Amino acid sequence: MSTYRVLVSDPISEKGVEALRSSPEISVDVNTGLKPDELLKIIGDYHGLVVRSETKVTPAVFAAAKNLKAIGRAGVGVDNIDRSAATDHGVVVMNTPSGNTISTAEHAFALMLALARNVGQAHTSMISGRWDRKTLQGVEMFGKRLAILGMGRIGTEFAKRAQAFGITVVAYDPFLTAARAQSLKVELAETPDIALAGADLVTLHVPLTPETQHIINADRIKLLNKGALVVNCARGGLVDEVAVKESLDAGHLGGIALDVYEVEPPPADFPLFGAKKAVFTPHLGASTAEAQENVGIEVAHQVKNFLTTGAIVNAVNMPNLDSRTLESVGPYLDLADSLGKLLSKIAPAQCDAIRVSYLGPVSELDTELITRKVLTGYLAAAHHEAQVNLVNAPAIAKAHGLRVSESTAALATNCTELIEVSAIKGEEVCTVAGTFFGKSARIVHIAGHYVEVNPTGKFLFVENDDRPGIVGTIGTSLGGASVNIANMALSRDLPNKKAVTVIEVDTEPSAELLETLRATPGIIRVLSFEL
Incomplete structure (x- = not known):
């Protein structure tokens, strides 16, 4: 059974339809000349939509298109597609500027x-x-x-x-x-x-x-x-x-x-x-046999590649994400997502701004996609936006009044490259950061503490007074609840002041265990989350 369904609602070249059908993951329905109410009734079943200028993709269409991920316009102009609604619903809109x-x-x-x-x-x-x-x-x-x-x-x-x-x-x-x-x-x-x-x-x-x-x-x-x-x-x-x-x-x-x-x-x-x-002449600029075939084939490959590989080419509402870009920024995207999710768990609620800073080789790349990935992680966890993705993350941040900025300046560090993400609320700043050791990503900074933590897994974050016995108490509590420790990182700012313990666990701690830990003398804060 195919994974994705694509609707071709305006005529494109047969070779374009064949290009879509060449992927076993995609099933294609060619249904042209649909009236607006007819399109509304069926669009919810489709993950991709291919149009020319006849189909009007309105906010009502996007509201009904619960599964829609991409629209391909066989041509240059996208006046018939509501781009704001597309972005709000996380739908990539791609056109074919070179075909004609x-x-x-x-x-x-x-x-x-x-x-x-x-x-x-x-x-x-x-x-x-x-x-x-x-x-x-x-x-x-x-x-x-x-x-x-x-x-x-x-x-x-x-x-x-x-x-x-x-x-x-x-x-x-x-x-x-x-x-x-x-x-x-x-x-x-x-x-x-x-x-x-x-x-x-x-x-x-x-x-x-x-x-x-x-x-x-x-x-x-x-x-x-x-x-x-x-x-x-x-x-x-x-x-x-x-x-x-x-x-x-x-x-x-x-x-x-x-x-x-x-x-x-x-x-x-x-x-x-x-x-x-x-x-x-009656809008004949692109009306040659060669142009019609070219744009049909081009838009088909764009929609197919996006659905099957995530590659984005000629998008009008987000940066391109072709195979070359994916190769260069791909390793950073998962780390960025984890940093965003982690920050949403430990930062204060209702932050005013998110700042993403880059240091080292990563700063020489096109970092917009990495920043968007930070936002998707942060917003999905902090605001429970089920549909947040690379397309609509900036729009959702703006709708929440959340300012987003980028820079190439970061905190002093011994790392050769670093992605640092800060949540800012008034005068309060909460920061997390990650890097690579060889090809392995690591989170190396959490809320003022230097640690070394895997960017994926189930975690306990414990903030406590720096005094003897607390780490032992945490371990005993986890053992008593049959929660196995996979990894542990300890850090403190100054002796006898404040410390953090970041524990990677094999199973999610129960609510009862979390309450027990929170009630332990000397423990200030306990968070459980999955990256």
Whole structure:
């Protein structure tokens, strides 16, 4: 019997479905065209969901999807998936940004060429029996100045094609470095306005966010040279369609080519349909046989690999966790989980903040996943969140008002590397820390005491006055209750002050035994827990 069930609710390539079914651990149901209420009735049976743009994955869907672990979007945009709800429910959302890169770049470039040479209008004229050579005079691309907003995969591919046509490229992207711009042979603009100023051509390749909505508006259209051409194959809403119509009518903007729209499909009275120089296509950027097959196969492997191995690639709500990352940070994840669980047991309740510090080689890794694993351990034990995982741990911490921070500074130690986790409540700080001796993980610091403890197992944590006889009393009590000691670590801060005893046991102590120990003179605190 298969371990995981995956629902494919939108059409993907047959090779993608075959890739999912290639794993004996996964059973696949292809059920497309579901109405919202139909999806709600069945989604609770599935661990994975594969969609394109038709299926709307709403908060109601997540509430009903009790077993859902991953959603794969065969495409780039995830506007149809409520990412906040996905994160709150601990569901990884992955897209396929590379599968349709060439397809979309080529389509955008085709639209720009069609716009420059009036291909659409010429075709309509010809089949109407006219021969409008003079009225359909176009413009050359050579020597023009092109503004690219967004230099990800698609923007980069567009730039290569533009340069082959002798076009000067200026690019804006908040993550584009000067070195990367130089290697791509494009002029780097610090703001969208700088990129657009004096441009003859514009192409958009940015996501739709509150910051990018109407990134092409009335004010920015005025920055363009008269007769400029604008192409949008990215997301509807990037272009202020009303402002574009007004500029076209006024004769400043030279033309518009759209593959995406604020409302899809656009209504019959869409004002730009009456524009003299415009080209429209029905969201065809990724609609090539090659792209459809590529994204189908890519999303299938992403969902399959996540369910069967835990690998995460192209996630939009958490860092990637591919095989290489797993190999580098994997050994630290179990230790981090144990440190989080241990801290939740010994730290004061209702802490204000969690601080995770890294020392040595571990500090050179991508530590975000390790920090998230600390949080999963801490939150699962401290707040009893049954669904806490790597995806939703930061959101749950924020919902609890728990601040989380990272640093590479740690307490003075003889260890070559260290993960130190502190819970902070007002002026009170409780700290635990762990390291590796060779390949063996060890907890080496608990609440101000240096110890050496395995990070897994059943434990008793005893805090007591440092005076003779207490360790013997603890051992006698455990022996009398038939609880065998597997390991023991003792530590004290100063002679005759306070000491701790951390005991690894084979069986969980009974409530009666714990009460007996707590009633023993000199014993301050007794905790029982499993890591």
